[in-house]
Amino acid sequence: MKKIFILFILFCSAIAFGQVKFDKNNSLRLESLPYYSYGKGLGITSADSIFQLNIRFRMQNRVTYYEYENPDEKPVIEGMIRRLRLRFDGYVGDPRFLYAIQLSFAANDVGTIEEGENVNIIRDAMIFYRPNQNWTFGLGQTKLPGNRQRVNSSGALQLTDRSINNAKFNIDRDFGFQTNYNKMEYDKFSYAVRGAISSGEGRNWTKTNDTGLAYTGKVEFFPLGAFKNDGTNFEGAIVYENKPKIYLSAVYHKNNQAVRSSGQYGAELFQPRNLQNIFGDFVFKYQNWAVMVAYMNRTTTNSSYVTHNPLDPSQISFVFGGQGMDYQASYTFANHFELIGRYSWQNVNKQIAQYEPDAKQYTIGLTKYIWEHAFKLQGEVSYNQRDYMVPKKGDDWYVRFQIEIGI
Template sequence: MRCTLPVIRVMLCVAGLALGHVSTAQTESDERALLDVKNGISISKEPKFLLNLRFRMQARLGLNTVGGEDLSTDKVEGRIRRLRLRFDGHVLNRKVQYYIQLAFSKADMDLESGEIAQPIRDAILYYNFSPNFYMGFGQSKLPGNRERVVSSGNLQFADRSIANGAFTLDRDFGVFGYWTIPAGGTLFNVKGAVTTGDGRNASAINSGMDYTGRLEFLPFGKFEGSGDYSEGDLEREMTPKLSIAAGYSFNDDAVRTGGQLGSDLYAPRDMGTFIADLMFKWKGVGAMFEVFDRRTSDPFTFDADGAQRIALEGTAMNSQLSYCWPKHWELAGRYAFVQPSTRLRSSVKKSEEAILGLTKYLNGHRIKAHLNVGYRWTEGDAALDHPGNSWNAMVQVEFGI
């Protein structure tokens, strides 16, 4: 076992080199196409053609301890977590838009859990029927939980929560629709999708489909930029802003342990996922809260030799609270848990995490540095000597245009 202290010293040095300077905020929309191109490198021949190019990378160094009391190093993670190249724009006219995103790191191409590289993250065409209604056809993020739809480049922690990891919907191929309904000083967003249910870059597997719907209510109107899909109040909203949402996804004959994600099941299972979340921002204070409830027709599947593979079901919650100072330093905290259903409690343990994060935004979310320290525990027992509990720390630097 290597000592944890030298690794921590290296991580603090990296964080120190990365933190400093004033930021200027930039925004990125939710799962929709980027309608107003302000960032990146653009090639255009208006009004018929626009190509906007952007890239981003995330370099990280992290560690996990052996246990809660044993602080010797169990694992060290040093790598490029994400390297993305993004193309968006329009063809023929501004009503016909496209969005393509490619991934190049090992984790982003699913090579940690599979043997076939999957470089295509998003590839979708949109048609705008009006300023408030448009549809898409292709592969993109489903209108699921907020934390997932928020770009990984707009997060306030180095990683998403364990709740998201257990029950998110992620990406799929199909037809997507978005409808914005202004109502006085408030807004409603209606989002829906009919997709294959098999996840990104899937082969033709079965006839089952996935049906997803989501309704968002913004009682105080639109956030600055696209702040309801960007973590932390970098814009320092002058008046309170709130977005409340709920949605449901039914995956008919799901073939993977997590619906669109995970290993292949030995037999298809119907899977229903309820999601509710909110985002609040005001004068540097940011709060996000999500709850999940997933149920399956039968979580247990078996192969001919009796080997078992489980479709995860249960409940989960993620909560985040932060404050961003005018000089673009941010302090954030997170608590999240995943509680398996009663049917699975003999096979899957309840897991919980608490994380404290310090972030310096050098150029909004495009250039920033994270320092995260967290603690994870199982079976509802946070005692340092409980088996399976551990500490973790992470330094991550993000750079992009």
């Protein structure tokens, strides 16, 4: 088996490294990066074409009003800079050797700053080798090839945030090695295969080290051909598809000896656990319509999801396990207004049902695209239902307005 694996790697390398000629003016977009781009940003190319640098920024400013059905909780008005990102990408020496850097500065992006811990501003820091337009190899930190909505940039969403299932089940960013193979044609069956071997502890993790790695594999199919302008990388029908387009994908992720409740993020566990994630996605776009359906699941191969503090057994930390589905549909009008609806359900594993509720979310949104996803106004109303094992009222709703702008 080991010999077969080595031969396979050598075969893939021979294909990749044997086809090194391609147009130096080829776009620097990389399928493995979680970015949405409109236009070329602010670019600098040296006179001798030795290097290229593109600079981009984006920010999301929002205001939210929260109302709780629990009479003990008062309404809340929240104003925040949800995201403030700065991005650099380009190549050095040769267009086949690329780099990508993304930094975050908003409070929610950086997270809680703890004394003695690193400031968590680095989101992406990747070095790539792209020998041709099909193959890409990368080393560094970026998003793993997970579910569709998580891989999409937060700046390419129809609504102001991702679903409740993405908040709990995604695999997000990690440090490691990634490889991608794409075979894309607009009018023919197309596909992509992606893989990653990573640390499993998430972005900028410096607390502990172990030999447990995370392994991710993903396949993507385009039965009716690729979408216009890489239309799977952004939500909504902002690019008119003359013919129906379908996207199907499946992901398997194994995280050995995970030390956090959700693998790459979450509270620290008292004992490590082996985690498994499964994702499935369906995207349909035709003319002004867009539809998305997603399935997400996390389990552990260990007998118990709950870990206990050996010094105080009353203190617990647990793997967030369970499953959920998202259903999302939209229609874009000729004046660039878009009406969106989303329904999500989430069921937690029975071992953690006494600590976490099952949940449902109903959302209606209205977005005005001024400059595609790069400059847009978004309004949203969401209602959240929570079903606790013990009697506890957890329902709430919110109204939100958000402005996004970037280059």
